[in-house]
Amino acid sequence: MDEFGFIDSIKQEAYMQPSLIRGIGDDGAVFSSEAGKSFVTCIDTFVEGVHFSKETMQPFHVGYRALAANISDLAAMGAEPAFYLVSIVIPQSWEMKELSAIYAGMKELAKKYQMDLIGGDTVSGESLILSITVIGRADKGKARYRSDASVGDVVFVTGTLGDSQAGLHILTNQGEYRNSNYFIDRHRMPEPRIPFALGLKGLSRIALNDISDGVASETNEIAEASNVTIALNDEEIPISSDFVQFPKQLQHQWKYFGGEDFELLGTVREQDWEEVKRIAEKTNTRVSKIGRVTGGYKGHVLLKIDNKEERLEKKGYNHLSR
Numbered sequence: 001m002d003e004f005g006f007i008d009s010i011k012q013e014a015y016m017q018p019s020l021i022r023g024i025g026d027d028g029a030v031f032s033s034e035a036g037k038s039f040v041t042c043i044d045t046f047v048e049g050v051h052f053s054k055e056t057m058q059p060f061h062v063g064y065r066a067l068a069a070n071i072s073d074l075a076a077m078g079a080e081p082a083f084y085l086v087s088i089v090i091p092q093s094w095e096m097k098e099l100s101a102i103y104a105g106m107k108e109l110a111k112k113y114q115m116d117l118i119g120g121d122t123v124s125g126e127s128l129i130l131s132i133t134v135i136g137r138a139d140k141g142k143a144r145y146r147s148d149a150s151v152g153d154v155v156f157v158t159g160t161l162g163d164s165q166a167g168l169h170i171l172t173n174q175g176e177y178r179n180s181n182y183f184i185d186r187h188r189m190p191e192p193r194i195p196f197a198l199g200l201k202g203l204s205r206i207a208l209n210d211i212s213d214g215v216a217s218e219t220n221e222i223a224e225a226s227n228v229t230i231a232l233n234d235e236e237i238p239i240s241s242d243f244v245q246f247p248k249q250l251q252h253q254w255k256y257f258g259g260e261d262f263e264l265l266g267t268v269r270e271q272d273w274e275e276v277k278r279i280a281e282k283t284n285t286r287v288s289k290i291g292r293v294t295g296g297y298k299g300h301v302l303l304k305i306d307n308k309e310e311r312l313e314k315k316g317y318n319h320l321s322r
């Protein structure tokens with residue numbers, strides 16, 4: 001199969017989004033804007049040897065995880081997913097059936113959110129790289145920013161933290177672990193929190209960020225963007241029941257600095273916290289209050305742990321720490 005045959009093979013037979021005018025097959029895709037809506041776009045890249053290896057993921061997971069990370073950014077912006085474009089760099093060593101499986105992984109998740117694949121690019125290269133652009137829409141004035149935290153807000157997080165790195169650890173280390181499939185799935189097939197994020201549309205103000213690099217890094221991002229201090233409480237950080245089987249030091253490392261959990265971190269007014277809990281229940285999403293926004297130092301995160309309060313540094317997965 002050549003480049004054009006490949007493009008034909010990944011093309012959807014029918015599109016789901018009514019605003020799409022022209023999808024795959026021309027120099028660009030065309031879709032119409034909608035009254036009262038703003039577009040939101042995000043791009044993230046997924047690289048063999050950096051984000052995955054043949055040891056940690058099957059081709060299906062590669063596609064699923066790469067698109068999930070992008071949809072998670074749409075959730076963090078309060079946007080409803082609509083379209084995606086995929087740029088793929090393909091090494092000689094990857095077979096056509098593996099490439100089809102990558103697209104099957106993306107398609108499974110795309111179908112869930114009625115997203116259409118409307119374009120991309122195909123080139124050969126040395127390692128497998130997927131770069132995905134997603135396009136979503138938010139009601140005008142309702143995109144959610146990292147800069148919207150205010151003193152007095154409740155800080156919350158969805159799901160449990162550290163599971164993805166526990167899964168990666170299981171996949172790359174020998175050993176017997178309880179519930180290993182749960183942790184492996186959390187690493188390979190994270191669930192973007194779209195229903196929860198869209199359920200919060202009614203709130204007048206909420207700061208949101210998604211956890212790709214670890215809650216320490218993302219909490220610092222909100223604190224910096226909003227010019228506030230955020231105080232977290234270690235005892236309130238949610239972990240899954242079998243997370244305690246790992247050494248204490250690894251638990252600490254993974255939940256604060258591990259990343260790839262793709263949970264949402266947010267801050268809301270105290271009086272809106274009940275509504276957040278109601279929407280979480282309605283959308284089957286676990287949510288936990290983990291701290292408070294306070295005044296004082298601007299752009300700092302403090303962590304109460306073992307009866308001490310210390311600074312939680314903006315450390316975590318960083319591609320350019322050299």
Ligand SMILES: Nc1ncnc2c1ncn2[C@@H]1O[C@H](COP(=O)(O)OP(=O)(O)OP(=O)(O)O)[C@@H](O)[C@H]1O
Binds near residue numbers: 043044069073213
């Ligand atoms: N190479 C780049 N060129 C232009 N803008 C960039 C580049 N890299 C990042 N950005 C922009 O910087 C901001 C922060 O991006 P960042 O990638 O840190 O966020 P994220 O996608 O939520 O996190 P992650 O990549 O860890 O999932 C975004 O506005 C992003 O578009």
Ligand SMILES: Cc1ncc(C[n+]2csc(CCOP(=O)(O)O)c2C)c(N)n1
Binds near residue numbers: 045052053056259260
């Ligand atoms: C084989 C293998 N080795 C290491 C890791 C760990 N890892 C890679 S990227 C990243 C942060 C998120 O990246 P980004 O900021 O690009 O979203 C993390 C925690 C992995 N997933 N697979």
Ligand SMILES: [Mg+2]
Binds near residue numbers: 043044
């Ligand atoms: Mg990014």
Ligand SMILES: [Mg+2]
Binds near residue numbers: 072073076209
């Ligand atoms: Mg993000």
Ligand SMILES: [Mg+2]
Binds near residue numbers: 212213317
């Ligand atoms: Mg990152």
